[in-house]
Amino acid sequence: MRITLSTLNWRRREMVRWLVTCATECAMKDPQNCALSALTLCEKDHIAFETAYQIVLDAAATGMSYTQLFTIARYMEHRGYPMRAYKLATLAMAHLNLSYNQDTHPAINDVLWACALSHSLGKNELAAVIPLVVKSVKCATVLSDILRRCTLTTPGMVSAMHSRRNSGKLMSLDKAPLRQLLDATIGAYINTTHSRLTHISPRHYSEFIEFLGKARETFMMAHDGHIQFTQFIDNLKQIYKGKKKLMMLVRERFG
Numbered sequence: 001m002r003i004t005l006s007t008l009n010w011r012r013r014e015m016v017r018w019l020v021t022c023a024t025e026c027a028m029k030d031p032q033n034c035a036l037s038a039l040t041l042c043e044k045d046h047i048a049f050e051t052a053y054q055i056v057l058d059a060a061a062t063g064m065s066y067t068q069l070f071t072i073a074r075y076m077e078h079r080g081y082p083m084r085a086y087k088l089a090t091l092a093m094a095h096l097n098l099s100y101n102q103d104t105h106p107a108i109n110d111v112l113w114a115c116a117l118s119h120s121l122g123k124n125e126l127a128a129v130i131p132l133v134v135k136s137v138k139c140a141t142v143l144s145d146i147l148r149r150c151t152l153t154t155p156g157m158v159s160a161m162h163s164r165r166n167s168g169k170l171m172s173l174d175k176a177p178l179r180q181l182l183d184a185t186i187g188a189y190i191n192t193t194h195s196r197l198t199h200i201s202p203r204h205y206s207e208f209i210e211f212l213g214k215a216r217e218t219f220m221m222a223h224d225g226h227i228q229f230t231q232f233i234d235n236l237k238q239i240y241k242g243k244k245k246l247m248m249l250v251r252e253r254f255g
Contacts, residue, residue, distance in 0.1 A: 020048045027052050031059035036072050043079070053084065060088070066095040070110040077117060086125055089114035093132040100192040103141045111137060115146050122156030123171065130177040140188035144218045147181050151221075173221055182221055189215035190232060197240055205246050209253050216254070230255075 020042050027038035035056045042048035056064070056072055069092035077085035093114065098105050111133065118129040137143055154170055171178050193215065196208060212233075219229035233254050237247050 020045050024048055024051050024055070027055045031055055032064055032068055035059065035064075035068075036075060039072065039075065056088065057091075060091040064095075066092040066107060066110075069095070070107070070114070074110075074113065082117065082121060086114075086117055086121060086129075089117060090129060090132055093129070093136050096136040098137045098139045098142060100138045100140065100188060100195055103139050105139070108139075108142055111142065112146065112149070116149065119150060119153070119155050126150065126155045126171075127177040130181050134180055134184040138188055138191070140185060140192045140218075141214065143181065143185040143188050144214065147178070147185050147218070147221070150178060150181070174223060182218070185218050186215075186222065186228065189218060193232075193236070197236075197243070200243075200246070202245065205249055208246070209249055212250070212254065 023034070023038040023041040026034040035052065038052040038055070039049065042052050056069075060069055069088050073085045073088035073092060075085075076082075076088060089110075092110070096107055096111070098107065098111070115126075115129060115133065118125040133143070133146060137146075151170065151173065173179060173182050193212070196204075196211070200208060215232075216229050219225040219232070222228060233250065236250060240247060
């Protein structure tokens with residue numbers, strides 16, 4: 001029995017159609033485990049791809065973790081859908097909670113990526129993601145890293161090549177949204193300092209002094225940062241005067 005080329009092509013198309021149908025059905029039943037595979041299988045079928053993407057959005061509120069959402073968001077950026085990647089990244093941030101002492105948390109790279117993506121898209125996207133970051137991230141070193149990156153370049157420089165909506169100016173630390181991020185970072189350093197001092201041992205003194213040095217760098221980004229940091233150090237010396245050796249080290253380094 002002879003099978004023509006057109007018959008083979010028809011069977012191939014039918015097989016692809018069947019796989020796409022199965023993929024979207026699996027994604028509907030188990031979005032946590034099947035959504036990314038469904039998107040990958042449906043890349044060349046616009047309607048099926050849109051369906052799979054909508055399944056992810058619907059499941060994001062209840063059935064998916066921040067890890068899964070970040071993974072799909074990165075995939076979307078890789079496929080050339082930066083705004084969809086941004087949308088999924090913001091949904092992922094809503095599920096995330098990084099406490100003050102989680103400076104090695106595996107999600108940190110995803111948070112930095114999400115902020116970089118927002119920054120590349122423009123001021124509006126960055127302004128929308130910063131409140132989510134402030135709400136979800138309490139780790140001072142992570143916040144200071146994000147803040148530093150946001151102040152190095154102008155938001156939206158990638159899109160500025162295709163649009164005139166970007167002013168080409170760096171964002172001010174005295175205005176929203178970076179002011180909110182700066183205040184949150186300073187607050188995180190203050191809270192973390194008190195948390196560390198509650199149960200600190202002498203072997204961690206030098207590490208603590210270095211931490212205060214990093215805190216000072218962030219304080220100094222505020223227009224009244226010098227005054228704020230001086231008051232902060234004075235409060236520490238008063239509250240923790242019982243830790244004489246440590247406070248002596250604080251005086252030697254910070255006055």
